[in-house]
Amino acid sequence: MKSLLLSLLLPISLFAQISPASLVNPFIGTGGHGHTFPGATTPFGMVQLSPDTRIDGSWDGCGGYHYSDSIIYGFSHTHLSGTGVSDYGDIMVMPMNLENASADRLIYQSKYGHNKEKAGAGWYEVYLEKHKIKAELTASTRVGFHRYTFEGKNAAIVLDLKHRDELLEGKIEQVDSYRIRGMRRSKAWATDQVIYYEMVFSQKINNIKGESNNKEGDLNAIVEFENMSTNRLEVKVGLSFASQEGAHLNLETESKAISFDQAKEKAIVNWNTELNRIQVQGGTDEQKHIFYTALYHTMIQPNTANDVDGRYRGMDMKIHEADHTVYTVFSLWDTFRSAHPLYAILYPERQNDFIKTFLLMYKQGGRLPVWELAANETDCMIGYHSVSVITDSWFKGIKDFDKDLALEAMVKSAKWNHFGLPDYIKYGALSIDDESESVSKTLEYAYDDWCIARFAEDIGNSEVAAEFYKRAQSWKNLFDSSTGFMRPKKNGAWLEPFEPREVNNHFTEANSWQYSFFVPHDIYGLAEMHGGRAALISKLDLLFNANSITTGRDQSDITGLIGQYAHGNEPSHHMAWLYNELGEPEKAQKRIYQIIDEMYNDAPDGLSGNEDCGQMSAWYVFSTMGFYPICPGLPTYSLIQPIFSKVEITPVGGKPFTINNPTPNRDEFLSTKNGKPDYWFNHSEILKGNTLNLTNSSEILEFTAIDPSPFELYPKEKILQAPVFSATTMVFRDSLKVEILKPNQEVELLYSNSKDADLKTYKPISDKLTVSKREDYFVIAKDKSGKTSLPAKASYYPIPNEFSIEIKSVYSPQYTAGGDAGIIDGFYADEDWRKGGWQGYQGQDFECIIDMKKPDLITSINASFLQDTRSWILLPTEVEFFTSLNGKDWMVFGNVSPTVSANDFNSQRWSAVFNSGRDDGKPEPMFMPYPVSARYVKVKAKNFGALPNWHQGAGGDAFIFIDEITIK
Secondary structure, three states: OEEEEEEOOOOOOOOOOOOHHHHOOOOOOOOOOOOOOOOEEOOOOOOEEEEEOOOOOOHHHOOOOOOOOOEEOEEEOOOOOOOOOOOOOOOEEEEEEHHHOOOOHHHHOEEOOHHHEEEEOOEEEEEEOOOOEEEEEEEOOOEEEEEEEOOOOOEEEEEEOOOOOEEEEEEEEEOOOOEEEEEEEEEOOOOOEEEEEEEEEOOOOOEEEEOOEEOOOOOEEEEEEOOOOOOEEEEEEEEEOOOHHHHHHHHHHHHOOOOHHHHHHHHHHHHHHHHOOEEEEOOOHHHHHHHHHHHHHHOOOOEEOOOOOOEEEOOOOOEEEOOOOOEEOEEHHHHOOOHHHHHHHHOHHHHHHHHHHHHHHHHHHOOOOOEEEOOEEOOOOOOOOHHHHHHHHHOOOOOOOOHHHHHHHHHHHHOOOOOOHHHHHHHOOOOOOOOOOHHHHHHHHHHHHHHHHHHHHHOOOHHHHHHHHHHOOHHHHHEEOOOOEEOOEEOOEEOOOOOOOEEOOOOOOOOHHHHOOOOOOOHHHHHHHHOOHHHHHHHHHHHHHOOOOOEEOOOOOOOOEEOOEEOOOHHHOOHHHHHHHOOOHHHHHHHHHHHHHHHEOOOOOOEOOOOOOOHHHHHHHHHHHOEEOOOOOOOEEEEOOOOOOEEEEOOOOOOOEEEEOOOOOOOOOEOEEOOEEOOEEEHHHHHHOOEEEEEOOOOOOOOOOOOOOHHHHOOOOOOOOOOEEOOOOOEEOOOEEEEEEOOOOOOEEEEEOOOOOOHHHOEEOOOEEEEOOOEEEEEEEEOOOOOEOOOEEEEEEEOOOOOEEEEOOOOOOOOEOOOHHHHOOOOOOOOOHHHOOOEEEEOOOEEEEEEEEEEEEEOEEEEEEEEEHHHOEOOOOEEEEEEEOOOOOOEEEEEEOOOOOOOOOOOEEEEEEEEEOOOOOOOOOOEEOOOEEEEEEEEEEEOOOEOOOOOOOOOOEOEEEEEEEEEO
């Protein structure tokens, strides 16, 4: 056992300055599924100047580059680091020889080899084999620097503004003999991204060929240089999100009278300054390479978004001015977990500016950012994790912002009318019927609500604190004590069948295994629900030892598996550290070291999943230093033995904080005291610049003792869990028996048939009932003290027909609509197919036969289909209807084809309707002259087939999604 001793004296000597920039390998993460880029950038800079080897926005091309590629199309000035969706790639340039210069991508592209490719922190170089040109890149905050060495003195630069994203508007304009300028407005993940540029060349422009203005479509130019004074051409490109004037000002301010070599040297010095904020001793050379590359990756994004004069583009798309740095690219679902807590240590002032940026976005856009990109809210991922960053920073002493405005923004964002929030608030959890990804959203909303409560309580707003402390316990309404898992609910009941390994649309990029431990703010509450800490430890053991095979849909984000733990995606990142909180430091250290060893290496495939704007790397930085913020919002860190013998952290403007670990040994563990963990320390120790000594001494000293653990301080008042209904079905024939399960036997059940009923009007109800008519139930539990739960809701509908159905095709087990009868039960699903209300058929035609039980006159048949092209769901190319009296002899009733184009990306319902005997005003193509007598109806729908070349999933099999078939 190792024990902790905290020195109250500052260290006598600091580490000698080292050059960590030389240890950075920007190629880590450029292979596999890391989605990083190797090009030149500066810490948190506006410019990310990097080669593009992918132009299609494919999954592994999100960063514009993949190590497996052999073709470079050019060098663009903006890139995303490790995201799962493609964007950026703005202002792409490519050098060529003048003799064969062309704006045709097939001509200007070039082969390259990794044997002639190099990169480091702040610079990149490569040899373009086709054009025999050496390309070198570096950057300042807002300017990209290029140097191209040609074999001769005639050169050309291709400027392609249509590169990658959909071009909405662009401009190329020559200013003088050495400059061009313009703008690009594009649409991709950010649906309205605007960027301006100004470009200055070291050689005189001889001629420019190409289009100068274009509202949409193609826009490119060839800038020609003839008889240059040398065979080198240097290019400086200033960017601005605000204006043409801003691009000029940024260019002049950051690059005037600065050579390429000077810019490169300055970029390296800049990186060394920032990387030296953490210095480590010990460990292997590979571990140091991975460590400093990870630290480097945490500083690539967020990006500076305002010009040197403070002007920036706001969320309202207007130009504003700020007296602090404004940032963009906030991957908050990822980075709230480790990256932002790391910024809070290293860059408290920068973190403060992040928060000020959040509040500007709130004032301009009405709510705090979720996943902001280039002044666009993408609404990607879930939660409102800006509140986590704000709260975590506040309790770590970062408070130079308007706290009242922050709380106002938090509360408004948490009550926004989208993504199921109204139902979450009213019912204390989301159901499949309310919202897709219902389990994940409930759990992450609950954590964010705890952050709001903490913040509100600390600034003196007890009313908001009380409200959100209750909301923060909503996770309990999705915890099934019989299985020990967080489970989706449908119509007030646990969804059946349930398989915790199944990846489906009730979780965000995960399954129940990977979300059932996401209660970082109430770990001991989760243990209590399991039956105690020992039971939760056993559950963690099962997590890491389970079969690593997942079921359900293929989810490319779920990688880096140890059992069902998935390090390649963020929801798992805190799980190994939970062992520490539960009194098992040996298991914590064993698993954390295993993850360090297996999920990171010094190679292009050195990340086990998407880098996600620094989060994957921040986990490594924290874990190898031996401490981790399990619950951002608490100013405390859980501790294991570092892999290094010494770690020294020097925050901007702060004192060095040192961890001494003179005898690193992965088989030694930190100690416990009185049966409780003794491996916590407070953020205040970092602020004081103290030294933490991990020794082999048997003496255990208290240091700013956190006893009890911070997790025992919450919650103040426990909520009562809502009841659970026994039947997931919403429809029935004749009658339906339903049982209402109590959260415990000491409560009584009360109900209302109205969702808006006052609690005083609720009446007692039996825990067993028989439903025989259309009815809504809102049931609460009430204990002996008078405390009540939020209502559980269920609705039941009698099926409006006696039909039966035989489906000849095979629907996906993920998309059943509740079973065969789900498409004739009279209940229409909405267009959010992720809720499970549609039947899905992939790579096959759809065919069914409906038996109406007796002959009748048929005047109309209607089959509803869905199109969501991005999700591979396309309308059938043709729908045919047949009728029969005996189920053997069929006659054609009619056929209809959709008028909606397959490349219409709007999600939409389409009804294939064929009428007989009457025209009801709908523009259907044909009408039979008389009703048809039949007992049986056959419906056939022809699948679209393989996805076309313009689709991101080209070659894959399209889905048919059908919901309801009605017969009149």
